[in-house]
Amino acid sequence: MSDAAxxxxxxxxxxxxxxxxxxELAHDVEVGPWAIVGPQCTIGAGSRIAARATLERNVRLGERVTVGVGAILGGDPQDLKYRGEETWVEIGDDTSIRxxxxxxRGTAHSVTTTVGKHCFLMSYVHLAHDCHLGDHIIISNGTQLAGHVTVEDRAIISGLxxxxxxxxxxRHAFIGGCSRVSQDVPPFVRAVGNPVRLFGLNSVGLQRSGFDEPVVRELKRAYRYCFRSDLNLSQGVEKARAELEMLPDVEHFLEFIEASQRGVGF
Structure with a gap:
C-alpha cells in the first residue's frame, strides 16, 4: 500500500x-457522500469536502478548507487556447467555498488559478482560469470572474x-451587487453600476479594518485629485505625488492606477 493510500x-x-x-489526504480530512477526489489532488489537515463535491484533478487545498455541496474545483479551463497542459488550482488555508x-484550473499563461487564505466564496461563484485572489476576500452569490482576473486582499464583491x-x-475595494466590472477598480474605493462607477472611498470598510485617520485623510485627497477634480487621471496622480504624504497605502493607490491596462472606472 502506497503512502498516499x-x-x-x-x-x-x-x-x-x-x-x-x-x-493525498491529511489524516483528519472528511469526504462526504458521492464526492469525487481526482488525480493529483492534495487536501490539507482539517479540510472537509461535502456531498457531491468534485475535485476533478490537480487541486491543492490548504488546511481547514471547506468545499460545499456540488462545488467543482479543478475543471479544465474554458479557453480555446488550452491544449491539455498540466495546470493547477490552489486554495489557501481557512477558505470556504460554498x-x-x-x-x-489555469492555462499555460500562469499555470495556476489561486485563492488565498481566509476567503469566502459563496454559492454559484465562478472563478475562471488564471484568476488570482489574495487573502480575506469575500465574493457573494452568483458572481462570475472571467479569466485572468486579479483580486487583491480584503476586497468584497457583492452578488450577481x-x-x-x-x-x-x-485591496479593500467594495463592489456593489449586479455590477458589470469591465475596467479596473482601484484599492480602497466603493464601486457599483453597469458599467461600474466609483463612489468615493470604502470608508466603512477601512474603519472596520483599523485604518488610521491620517491614512484615510490622505487617501481621500488622492481620490479627489484623481477622480473628482478638473484634472485628467495622469495629472491627478502627478498632483497627488507632489502634495500628499506618500504613505504606503497612498503609494499603492497611485501605483495601481498607473499600472492599469484596461483603464479605471470613474
Missing part, C-alpha cells in the same frame, strides 16, 4: 465517495456581479 485510509471518507489512488461554486477578463480589483 495509507493516508486516505486514515481519513474519514464516506463509502460512496471516489478517491483517486494518487490523491455550494455549486466552480474554480477552473460580472468581472471582465484581465480586470483587477484593488
Amino acid at each position: 495509507g493516508i486516505m485510509t486514515a481519513a474519514r471518507i464516506h463509502p460512496t465517495a471516489l478517491v483517486d489512488p494518487t490523491a 455550494e455549486y461554486a466552480t474554480v477552473n 456581479c460580472a468581472v471582465h477578463q484581465f480586470a483587477r480589483v484593488g
